[in-house]
Amino acid sequence: MKKVFLTVAFLSAIGFANAQDMLSKKGTPILPEEKDWSIGFDAMPVLNYFGNLMSGYTYQNQAAIRYQTPYTLVGKMMKDANTAYRAKLRIGFGSTSIDNFANDDTYTGTGVPPKVTDTWKNSTMNITIGGGIQKYRGKGRLKGYYGAEAAVMLGSDKHTYSYGNAITSTNTSPTTSDWNAPITGGGYNTTSMSNRLTEEKSGSTFGVALRGFIGAEYFFAPKMSVGAEYGWGLNLSSTGEGSSTVESWDGTANAVKTTTSKVGGSSFFGLDVDNAAGSVYLSLYF
Numbered sequence: 430m431k432k433v434f435l436t437v438a439f440l441s442a443i444g445f446a447n448a449q450d451m452l453s454k455k456g457t458p459i460l461p462e463e464k465d466w467s468i469g470f471d472a473m474p475v476l477n478y479f480g481n482l483m484s485g486y487t488y489q490n491q492a493a494i495r496y497q498t499p500y501t502l503v504g505k506m507m508k509d510a511n512t513a514y515r516a517k518l519r520i521g522f523g524s525t526s527i528d529n530f531a532n533d534d535t536y537t538g539t540g541v542p543p544k545v546t547d548t549w550k551n552s553t554m555n556i557t558i559g560g561g562i563q564k565y566r567g568k569g570r571l572k573g574y575y576g577a578e579a580a581v582m583l584g585s586d587k588h589t590y591s592y593g594n595a596i597t598s599t600n601t602s603p604t605t606s607d608w609n610a611p612i613t614g615g616g617y618n619t620t621s622m623s624n625r626l627t628e629e630k631s632g633s634t635f636g637v638a639l640r641g642f643i644g645a646e647y648f649f650a651p652k653m654s655v656g657a658e659y660g661w662g663l664n665l666s667s668t669g670e671g672s673s674t675v676e677s678w679d680g681t682a683n684a685v686k687t688t689t690s691k692v693g694g695s696s697f698f699g700l701d702v703d704n705a706a707g708s709v710y711l712s713l714y715f
Contacts, residue, residue, distance in 0.1 A: 467513075
């Protein structure tokens, strides 16, 4: 009878300890609950910081592959204790402008000629929308998981160029910035050009990704976890025809002419492992 009592007491103590391990000292659940949301972060910058702090070197503990897709929000919603819906979203629009100085061709005086400004502008669009489902296995703070997700991507890229020195009948090869010849320390070389770009436009890019994944999460604090994930899947993308526009002087018409040429598109197909070098991410649930 005494042995039976001790056995029951021992098993009860283990069950109580396990139950306590799933709660913080303040009684907060360690694991996420139904309807909880999470946001994901790349944990490597944090690990790199503390690793470098301990090692004293800035080049150590660097990650080759990141968990997060760059510039893409990653989140989950817990359907129940063992199932989560995943979502990825990026809505990105960008614009960059670079000015460069060239000698003013209209200057006829002596000394250093004044400058005119050439400008290179680049505009981009990047959109990613994805979703999937994730299933958990295991008990306690360490949870294994697996699942599948899909995403679609849209993108575009456009460059426009404007120049301070105009092409005219008396200046058919004006001094122009050579955007392919950067100068050490900043800026670009200038040279006389009879044909110069005014616009480069890539065709729209459309992509599809389908992948399965497997990984593990460890909940080190209430509703906070670190994890690692590996994936395998299909990636398809297609970029349509683009165009390139050049301006020059037309002596016959006695005017500036523009010539637009087509630029070929491209496509990509891939079926491979991703995150093969491993990755670490941080998730917060609320």
